[in-house]
Amino acid sequence: MDFEDAVERFTEYLEFVRNLSQNTVSSYTRDLNHYSKYLQEHSLDYRMVKRRDIEKFMKELSQGYYSASRLSPSTVARHLSTLKTFYMFLYVSGTVNKIPTDLVKAPKTRRRIPEYISYEEVQQILGAFPNTHLGSRNRAIVALMYYCGLRVSEVCSLTLRDISLESDPLVRVKSGKGDKDRIVPLTPDAIRMITDYLKHRDKFPEVNRHSRLFMGIRGEPLTRKSVNKMLQNHVKKIFPDKHFHPHIFRHSCATHLLQRGASIKIVQEILGHANISTTSIYLHITDKEKREAVKLLSNGNNNDS
Structure with a gap:
């Protein structure tokens, strides 16, 4: 199964099994589109990636690769969360026999105080x-x-x-x-x-x-x-x-x-x-x-x- 087919099965799982909103599913899909560009850039098979490959992907995201601008630590952390969910789905469904995101740490983020008005x-x-x-x-x-x-x-x-x-x-x-x-x-x-x-x-x-x-x-x-x-x-x-x-x-x-x-x-x-x-x-x-x-x-x- 190629990467595009895996993503399609994953989005169907999000929509019909987890019943997530279309906005949430679209967010997962955008993150995986960035990941697809990374895999193509480095000639990687998504089923064979290792921990260091995921860490390199996160580093390149923060440097502005695969998107219009550099991504904030919180956005990079969201990409990691997407990959964790994606690879857990692939592991449970038998597509992969290990989860490369298991030991990857998310970047430290500062929680901004929300803006509000009187x-x-x-x-x-x-x-x-x-x-x-x-x-x-x-x-x-x-x-x-x-x-x-x-x-x-x-x-x-x-x-x-x-x-x-x-x-x-x-x-x-x-x-x-x-x-x-x-x-x-x-x-x-x-x-x-x-x-x-x-x-x-x-x-x-x-x-x-x-x-x-x-x-x-x-x-x-x-x-x-x-x-x-x-x-x-x-x-x-x-x-x-x-x-x-x-x-x-x-x-x-x-x-x-x-x-x-x-x-x-x-x-x-x-x-x-x-x-x-x-x-x-x-x-x-x-x-x-x-x-x-x-x-x-x-x-x-x-x-x-």
Whole structure:
């Protein structure tokens, strides 16, 4: 079996056995495309590679080989994770008799503190959408990312059945990152904005052909790329000097919840993190604010006698 056939079988396993999202499968495929270029460059058979070959691949990735630019340590580490999963699949299926990635160590990475914006800035962004069918759609999208902490890919995948506005308003997030479903309660503000959008939804073309909650201006399913472009254009009008990305609303949701006293366990469940260590990075933000606050006691502004 050649490498392309092995990758095809692997992606089928990811899609139909592990039931991973298309975005996750695409990420695996991109990493394996880089690996394919490496194998071709060095005339290697994927079934015969050794530990040193994997380590050399990671080094060359960090130097900018096989991609448009040098890859960060975290991206190189992700490539290694992809190869570990790939070779474990090949080992279990009997294609290889050893796993060359077993003893390979991932590069050390620094966890960056996530960017976030203030509650007031979120409200400015929400309030600036026009009262049109398109504006109501965009406002509801941001509401779900901020008030419910949804990823942009999760918002794009929502169907009408995933939203409940009855006695116990909630959103069902199916097969989020890590193949983990979850239920997130809807706040009154989110309910109001989603309800307003649903009143305008039939103004989008092809509305009766889709079960998706959100659609594009031509009736096509919404994509991450289109949401990102929409936000960039909208936010530039309000904050021309700031760079925004859709994930900033999810980061802001987590940060504001912890700042207002929510337990880290609850925030983990809302965000759908598999490990609480992922959620704990948001604690660094509140710790930083505490350190800045206590500095006020030694900057000469304390006039108490």
